[in-house]
Amino acid sequence: MHTLLKIQTLNLSALESVTQLNQFQKSLPLQCQRSEVLSTVSGYSGYGAEQGEQKLRAAIASTYYAGLGIEENDIFVSDGAKSDISRLQVLFGSNVTMAVQDPSYPAYVDSSVILGQTGLFENDVEKYANIGYMRCTPENGFFPDISTVRRTDIIFFCSQNNPTDDSPRFIFEIPGAKEVRAISEFSSPLSVLLSLVLCDIPQVALEVSSFSKYAGFTGVRLGWTAIPKELHYSDGFPVAKDFNRIVCTCFNGASNIAQAGGLACVSPEGIKAMHEVVGFYKENTAIIVDTFNSLGFKVYGGKNAPYVWVHFPGRSSWDVFSEILEKTHVVTTPGSGFGPGGEGFVRVSAFGHRENVIEACR
Numbered sequence: 001m002h003t004l005l006k007i008q009t010l011n012l013s014a015l016e017s018v019t020q021l022n023q024f025q026k027s028l029p030l031q032c033q034r035s036e037v038l039s040t041v042s043g044y045s046g047y048g049a050e051q052g053e054q055k056l057r058a059a060i061a062s063t064y065y066a067g068l069g070i071e072e073n074d075i076f077v078s079d080g081a082k083s084d085i086s087r088l089q090v091l092f093g094s095n096v097t098m099a100v101q102d103p104s105y106p107a108y109v110d111s112s113v114i115l116g117q118t119g120l121f122e123n124d125v126e127k128y129a130n131i132g133y134m135r136c137t138p139e140n141g142f143f144p145d146i147s148t149v150r151r152t153d154i155i156f157f158c159s160q161n162n163p164t165d166d167s168p169r170f171i172f173e174i175p176g177a178k179e180v181r182a183i184s185e186f187s188s189p190l191s192v193l194l195s196l197v198l199c200d201i202p203q204v205a206l207e208v209s210s211f212s213k214y215a216g217f218t219g220v221r222l223g224w225t226a227i228p229k230e231l232h233y234s235d236g237f238p239v240a241k242d243f244n245r246i247v248c249t250c251f252n253g254a255s256n257i258a259q260a261g262g263l264a265c266v267s268p269e270g271i272k273a274m275h276e277v278v279g280f281y282k283e284n285t286a287i288i289v290d291t292f293n294s295l296g297f298k299v300y301g302g303k304n305a306p307y308v309w310v311h312f313p314g315r316s317s318w319d320v321f322s323e324i325l326e327k328t329h330v331v332t333t334p335g336s337g338f339g340p341g342g343e344g345f346v347r348v349s350a351f352g353h354r355e356n357v358i359e360a361c362r
C-alpha cells in the first residue's frame with residue numbers, strides 16, 4: 001500500500017493529540033492583489049489557453065531561464081508538478097524504460113507503473129522490475145554515480161531531491177547518452193532551477209517546476225514545464241509539439257486565479273515575499289534539525305528543501321515511524337515510502353505552523 005494511504009488508515013483520532021510533521025499544513029499568504037480583479041463581474045474570465053496565460057509564461061521564462069534559450073512559448077503552465085509528471089509519462093508511453101533516484105518522490109515510479117512501463121513488483125527487493133533505481137546514500141552525497149547507471153530511455157532527476165534535498169545542482173554528463181532523455185524536476189523552495197541535461201543535445205532536458213514549495217502554493221496548484229525547442233524525437237519531431245497535444249487533450253489550463261497569483265509571485269514584490277516565506281520555513285527546519293541533533297541522531301537535508309531526513313541505521317522506517325507516533329504523538333513519514341533506499345530513515349517536514357513545530361520538538 002502507498003505510504004501516505006497507510007498513514008491515513010491509522011487511527012490518529014485514538015491519540016489524544018497529534019502533531020503532523022509529515023506534510024504541508026498551511027501556506028503563508030502572498031500579496032496577490034492581481035487576483036482580486038478576477039473576483040469582479042467585469043474582471044472575471046472563463047477558459048484560457050491550455051498552455052497558460054501568455055504574460056505568466058513570459059514572466060516565468062524571463063525570471064527563471066534568462067540566457068538559457070528558453071522563451072515564453074517553451075513554458076507550459078500547469079496545475080503542479082505531480083500532474084505534469086503523469087502527463088509526461090503519457091507523452092512517452094508504455095514502451096520506454098526509466099531510471100529514478102532512490103529514494104525519491106513516489107510519483108515517478110507510480111506513474112511509470114500505471115503507464116505499464118515496468119515489470120511486476122519484486123517483494124524480496126521491494127522494487128519494480130524494469131525500473132533503474134539509482135541508489136542515493138549518505139556515502140554518495142545522495143546523488144548517484146551516473147556512470148554506473150544502466151541505459152534507460154528516460155531518467156528522472158529531482159533537484160533538490162525530496163526527500164533528501166542533497167543532490168547537487170545538475171550539470172553533468174551521461175555517458176553514452178545518445179538516446180537518453182533526462183527529466184529534472186525542480187521543487188525546492190530555496191533555490192531556483194536548474195537542471196539540465198543531456199542526450200544527443202548537450203545541456204537539454206525537460207524541466208518540471210512548481211510554485212508549491214517556494215511560494216507555499218501547495219493547495220493553490222500551480223507549476224510549469226519547460227521544454228527546450230532543441231528537444232526532438234529521433235525522427236526529428238519536436239517534443240514540445242507533442243506535449244502541447246497532451247496538454248490540450250488532458251488539461252484545460254491552470255486556474256486563472258492561481259495564474260494571477262503566480263504572476264504576483266514573479267513580480268519583484270512577489271519574489272521578496274517568497275524569500276520571506278522560505279526564510280520562515282528555514283527557521284522551522286533549523287528547529288527540527290537542532291532537536292534531532294541534540295538527541296544524537298544524524299540528519300540529512302533540510303538545507304534547500306523543507307524536509308529533514310533522520311537516519312535510524314538498521315531499523316525499519318515503519319517501526320521508527322510508529323514508535324515516534326506512539327511515544328510522542330508526532331506524525332512523520334517513513335523513508336521506505338520513497339523507495340527501498342529510504343529504509344532506515346524517516347522524513348520530517350518543516351512545512352507547518354511554528355507552534356506545531358515547537359510543540360513537536362519540545
Ligand SMILES: Cc1ncc(COP(=O)(O)O)c(C=O)c1O
Pocket residue numbers: 079080081082083105158161162185187209210211212218222223
Ligand atoms: C519532489 C516533489 N515533486 C512534486 C511534488 C508535488 O508538487 P506539486 O504540488 O506541484 O504537484 C512534491 C510535493 O511534495 C515533491 O516533493
